Amino acid sequence: MTAALVSAPRLAAGTLAALMSDYTFRTVALGAAIIGLMSGVVGCFSVLRREALLADGASHAALPGVVAAYLITGSRDAAVLLAGAAASAVLAAAATVLTARRTRIKFESALAVAMSVFFGLGLALMSYAQRLPGASKAGLARFIYGEASSIVMRDVCASAVLALMLTALVCVFFRQFKLAAFDPEYAASAGLRSGAAGGALTAMTVAVTVLGIQAVGAVLMSALLIAPAVAARQWTRSLAGMTALAAVFGAVSGVAGTAYSSLREGVPTGPAIVVTASVIAGVSLLAAPGRGIAAKLVRRRRLRRRVLAADMSVPEGLGRTPPDVSAAPEQGTHLVATPDGEGRPAATLDGEGRAAASAPDKDGRGGGSDAGGA
Amino acid sequence: MPAELEIELIAVMTAASCAVCGSLLLVRGMTMTADAVSHTILLGIVLAYFAAGGLDSPLLFLGAAAVGLVTVALGELLVKSRLVSEDSAVGVVFPLLFALAVILITRYASSVHLDTDTVLLGELAFAPFERMTVFGADVGAKGIYTSAGLLALDLLFVVALFKELKTVSFDRTAALVMGFSPALLHYLMMALVSLTAVGSFDTVGSVLVVAFMAAPAATAYLLAESFGKMLAAAVTAAAASAIIGVRAALALDVSFAGAMATAAGLVFLAVLIAAPKRGLVGAYLRRRAGKRPR
Numbered sequence: 121m122t123a124a125l126v127s128a129p130r131l132a133a134g135t136l137a138a139l140m141s142d143y144t145f146r147t148v149a150l151g152a153a154i155i156g157l158m159s160g161v162v163g164c165f166s167v168l169r170r171e172a173l174l175a176d177g178a179s180h181a182a183l184p185g186v187v188a189a190y191l192i193t194g195s196r197d198a199a200v201l202l203a204g205a206a207a208s209a210v211l212a213a214a215a216t217v218l219t220a221r222r223t224r225i226k227f228e229s230a231l232a233v234a235m236s237v238f239f240g241l242g243l244a245l246m247s248y249a250q251r252l253p254g255a256s257k258a259g260l261a262r263f264i265y266g267e268a269s270s271i272v273m274r275d276v277c278a279s280a281v282l283a284l285m286l287t288a289l290v291c292v293f294f295r296q297f298k299l300a301a302f303d304p305e306y307a308a309s310a311g312l313r314s315g316a317a318g319g320a321l322t323a324m325t326v327a328v329t330v331l332g333i334q335a336v337g338a339v340l341m342s343a344l345l346i347a348p349a350v351a352a353r354q355w356t357r358s359l360a361g362m363t364a365l366a367a368v369f370g371a372v373s374g375v376a377g378t379a380y381s382s383l384r385e386g387v388p389t390g391p392a393i394v395v396t397a398s399v400i401a402g403v404s405l406l407a408a409p410g411r412g413i414a415a416k417l418v419r420r421r422r423l424r425r426r427v428l429a430a431d432m433s434v435p436e437g438l439g440r441t442p443p444d445v446s447a448a449p450e451q452g453t454h455l456v457a458t459p460d461g462e463g464r465p466a467a468t469l470d471g472e473g474r475a476a477a478s479a480p481d482k483d484g485r486g487g488g489s490d491a492g493g494a
Numbered sequence: 495m496p497a498e499l500e501i502e503l504i505a506v507m508t509a510a511s512c513a514v515c516g517s518l519l520l521v522r523g524m525t526m527t528a529d530a531v532s533h534t535i536l537l538g539i540v541l542a543y544f545a546a547g548g549l550d551s552p553l554l555f556l557g558a559a560a561v562g563l564v565t566v567a568l569g570e571l572l573v574k575s576r577l578v579s580e581d582s583a584v585g586v587v588f589p590l591l592f593a594l595a596v597i598l599i600t601r602y603a604s605s606v607h608l609d610t611d612t613v614l615l616g617e618l619a620f621a622p623f624e625r626m627t628v629f630g631a632d633v634g635a636k637g638i639y640t641s642a643g644l645l646a647l648d649l650l651f652v653v654a655l656f657k658e659l660k661t662v663s664f665d666r667t668a669a670l671v672m673g674f675s676p677a678l679l680h681y682l683m684m685a686l687v688s689l690t691a692v693g694s695f696d697t698v699g700s701v702l703v704v705a706f707m708a709a710p711a712a713t714a715y716l717l718a719e720s721f722g723k724m725l726a727a728a729v730t731a732a733a734a735s736a737i738i739g740v741r742a743a744l745a746l747d748v749s750f751a752g753a754m755a756t757a758a759g760l761v762f763l764a765v766l767i768a769a770p771k772r773g774l775v776g777a778y779l780r781r782r783a784g785k786r787p788r
Contacts, residue, residue, distance in 0.1 A: 235704075236755060388596060
């Protein structure tokens with residue numbers, strides 16, 4: 121695990137040395153790293169809450185807000201445009217939630233309607249804006265595919281401040297957020313306001329998504345939230361570890377993607393960042409110890425060999441003591457919810473990253489500290 | 495035929511075939527698949543373009559549809575490994591394939607007709623310029639024939655397999671008992687969705703594909719009481735949105751795809767508010783009247 125963790129930054133470090141003298145690269149890479157870091161942290165919660173696709177919806181739905189803000193104010197200042205983006209993303213999210221709650225249409229379908237219609241509206245507005253005198257395409261089109269090179273030092277400072285605030289929020293309310301992600305019913309019954317925590321998490325997702333659009337674009341932003349979280353999930357069983365690791369993966373993707381696109385002519389930054397993040401996720405899914413696909417295959421083969429070699433003659437006390445083939449139990453399978461003595465389930469992650477209750481002997485009692493033992 | 499009429503015809507038929515696919519997706523709760531597939535087919539188009547060396551090969555069509563299927567299969571594989579949840583699996587697979595396609599285009603194919611704006615918006619405005627000729631005689635725009643072919647394929651599929659589709663979508667167990675394979679039908683359906691997305695996106699772009707797979711089906715879902723009626727309502731809603739959208743785009747001089755998507759959204763919004771049984775107003779009035787909520 122540590123080897124893989126260290127080697128990625130080291131690889132990037134070699135490239136960085138050649139690029140570090142370039143001011144533009146430094147700025148863009150720093151900005152991308154900060155955005156990647158925030159996406160990693162927030163993405164963990166979206167993935168665990170099964171809201172991963174919400175980011176996709178929010179980033180598409182932000183487009184009409186960007187163009188409308190430009191049309192109304194005439195300014196191409198990033199702050200103004202992002203405010204418009206946030207407004208329309210929130211509007212779309214509200215419409216989605218309302219539709220899903222009040223009609224028979226499911227959340228996923230409602231989201232697909234809202235995001236595609238908002239995006240279409242954004243494109244219509246954009247084709248209108250482009251005909252206006254003085255409106256060049258360059259300022260607005262970057263929000264579709266992203267244009268990391270448009271990041272300036274002021275953007276970096278602004279996102280750094282936001283990143284600090286987000287990190288502080290996550291640290292202070294970690295317990296609440298964890299319960300909101302794993303077991304909202306229990307949180308409510310314990311008197312914690314999980315509705316508020318859930319709302320805060322959704323708001324954070326939208327905020328990070330909107331901020332990231334400038335770097336990686338509306339179409340690909342969701343990957344930056346999901347891929348680092350999925351990758352981090354494979355290496356650890358504790359939520360704190362997962363969040364920290366996802367932050368690292370996100371930041372590394374940002375820097376490595378920026379470096380790759382500045383070294384190769386004609387490779388756009390946003391897609392390069394997304395490909396980096398996806399590669400990290402793919403390697404993690406394959407090679408993570410214990411949970412990874414490779415480890416699973418090895419374990420299965422060993423198990424088969426042992427079962428074949430095992431003495432299958434039926435001893436006395438049939439069925440009570442099956443042959444010992446479970447020395448290496450499968451991780452990541454569904455565990456049956458067995459509340460411990462206090463009647464509160466100890467949270468761990470099951471195979472799908474969803475809340476499941478584990479045996480109560482781990483240190484994660486009641487979700488007080490880390491989720492489950494490592 | 496005047497160019498406006500040709501555009502309108504292409505728009506209506508494309509919208510209708512997307513609506514048919516969208517209805518199939520919606521009743522199975524898979525609408526976001528349309529989003530994923532309509533993006534990743536770009537990778538298929540790019541790869542087939544490199545293989546065939548041109549944009550006019552039927553290889554393009556098949557390659558793109560194949561990558562659409564690969565997207566679905568990869569997502570399902572990830573879910574089956576139980577390492578990733580369903581929505582995250584989609585969220586990991588499709589941006590990767592799309593990002594690869596964008597990189598390939600900007601790096602190697604930026605000089606050709608394939609550019610990233612076309613991908614999103616399509617070229618409905620230029621569709622009348624591509625003519626279909628039979629024995630040297632002009633018989634109309636090419637797009638008319640592509641979209642008509644697609645619509646015919648979609649309708650044929652639904653009509654021929656209506657009972658099977660209904661059973662698989664609403665009662666999986668019964669389908670298994672009756673002896674037809676849900677998995678086979680599922681992949682046939684995904685192939686149809688991919689093909690429709692590929693055939694449509696050339697003229698109207700991926701935005702419109704998603705919008706017309708999502709919005710008319712959702713509109714119909716609020717109105718119809720049976721699967722057959724839902725399909726009919728979805729096609730009607732799609733055709734109406736397409737006509738409104740094209741007219742609005744011509745009047746306001748904005749992008750066709752954008753205006754059509756917006757029109758589909760407005761039609762959905764109107765039905766969402768005012769649908770007799772399941773609309774927001776109806777639900778509100780019934781709640782106030784103290785009857786059992788829907």
